[in-house]
Amino acid sequence: MKALVYNGVEHLSFADVPDAVPGIGECLVRVEASGICGSDMHAYLGHDERRPAPLILGHEAAGIVSSGPRDGTRVTINPLVTCGTCPACLSKRENLCSNRQIISMPPREGAFAQFVTIPDSNLIEVPEDVSLAKAALAEPLAVSWHAVRLAIEALHPATNRRALVIGGGAIGLAAALALGAMDVDDVTVAEPNALRRDYLRALGSFNVVEIPTGEFSLVIDAVGYAATRAVASAHTKPGGVMAHVGLGEDTGGLDVRRMTLQEITFIGTYTYTSQDFRDTSQAIFDGRLGALNWTEMRGLSEGAQAFRDLRLGAVAAPKVILNPWE
Known part of the structure; x- marks a missing residue:
């Protein structure tokens, strides 16, 4: 599959990488839209030791399930993977889970790729009348x-x-x-x-x-x-x-x-609870957060240039979303 790979400070390459393979309880998701986050920019600039090169960045994503019983379902991805059993998780403060992982941070590769793997429980179905580019905004x-x-x-x-x-x-x-x-x-x-x-x-x-x-x-x-x-x-x-x-x-x-x-x-404040993510997604679907028309779409193949433009402050739109199939 194709992916945008972080190879070092201010160095990204659009390259072939091994196909993503889901583990037990995980789904394979065909990524249709993946937004560039400020934390991706921190990694790009070498300011985030939690994201060492080489690594596929990106965690603001939506796409279509491509494996298992939910095959074909349009989804937005909660990228925060938690254990579900620690005191934080049991008290519904999953964002404070001591075992938390997030895609785009080892050991999980990110969503600047054509496919990503994620637990089924991290997926929220997106209504047909909501675009996947808009659904990718659920995370930020x-x-x-x-x-x-x-x-x-x-x-x-x-x-x-x-x-x-x-x-x-x-x-x-x-x-x-x-x-x-x-x-x-x-x-x-x-x-x-x-x-x-x-x-x-x-x-x-x-x-x-x-x-x-x-x-x-x-x-x-x-x-x-x-x-x-x-x-x-x-x-x-x-x-x-x-x-x-x-x-x-x-x-x-x-x-x-x-x-x-x-x-x-x-x-x-750090990320969100699972309930916050569900509530936000529903607010998107209901239109309570407005038209959400403040994004700029680019192909993943143009991702390196998008990062350079953001670095220079040359992008007016608050969010750049990458399409992994362009």
Whole structure:
């Protein structure tokens, strides 16, 4: 089969690789759409030791089951594989499973390939009237759905719901959409890239700015650099909640003194629970997350160039989705 293989820092190749072979309890899925995630970019730049070369990246995928009793079923893939038996799994917090795996991280190859293997329990059937390119957005949307849900649950019920999302990429945009789906109407997205700001403004669903002003009760850092954490610290109102999603940089930026004196709640959020993924998928199918027409499609054979363009900030669309058959 064909795959986009990460071979080292800023080096990707479109190549023939051994066919994916499902294990016991797994399905073989013919990948029809696979999105480029920020974590894929971190690996591409050599910033993620969990993803050593050579490796097939990609974990935001949808396709068609090509083996077993569900052969022919259109599905979106929950890429987080968990044990199901540890305390975290039994308490329905599968994202904290100590034995968790994710496709695109050893020992599991990723979905920038024509086929991928995944446990049957990680598949959600996609209705015929929903495109598989749209269904592939379930994973990044679920990341933000989970973060927004936790932030809202942590917010004091008497506090107003004025929200700031830092970063207008796919995770930031997904957070803004999730906030809207959870009845938060006053949402601002801060995005420094002028090309992307113009793209987001054209969507017309929320306020888009270069630099935020004022204070917000809900702040979602969808970037995760010291600079964005500093912005989040400065703009979270007393008694507010800051949810941290991005993994751009490990340290720096938080104003711990202000957070302590103003009783600001900080929540680190990672991926999603199985229920969050199901809820997000249903919200996609129901249309509660909007048209989801903010993607750019490219062939997997053009994947290396797509990564270079993203690296240069030359892509306006928040999400690039690759078709493994082109």
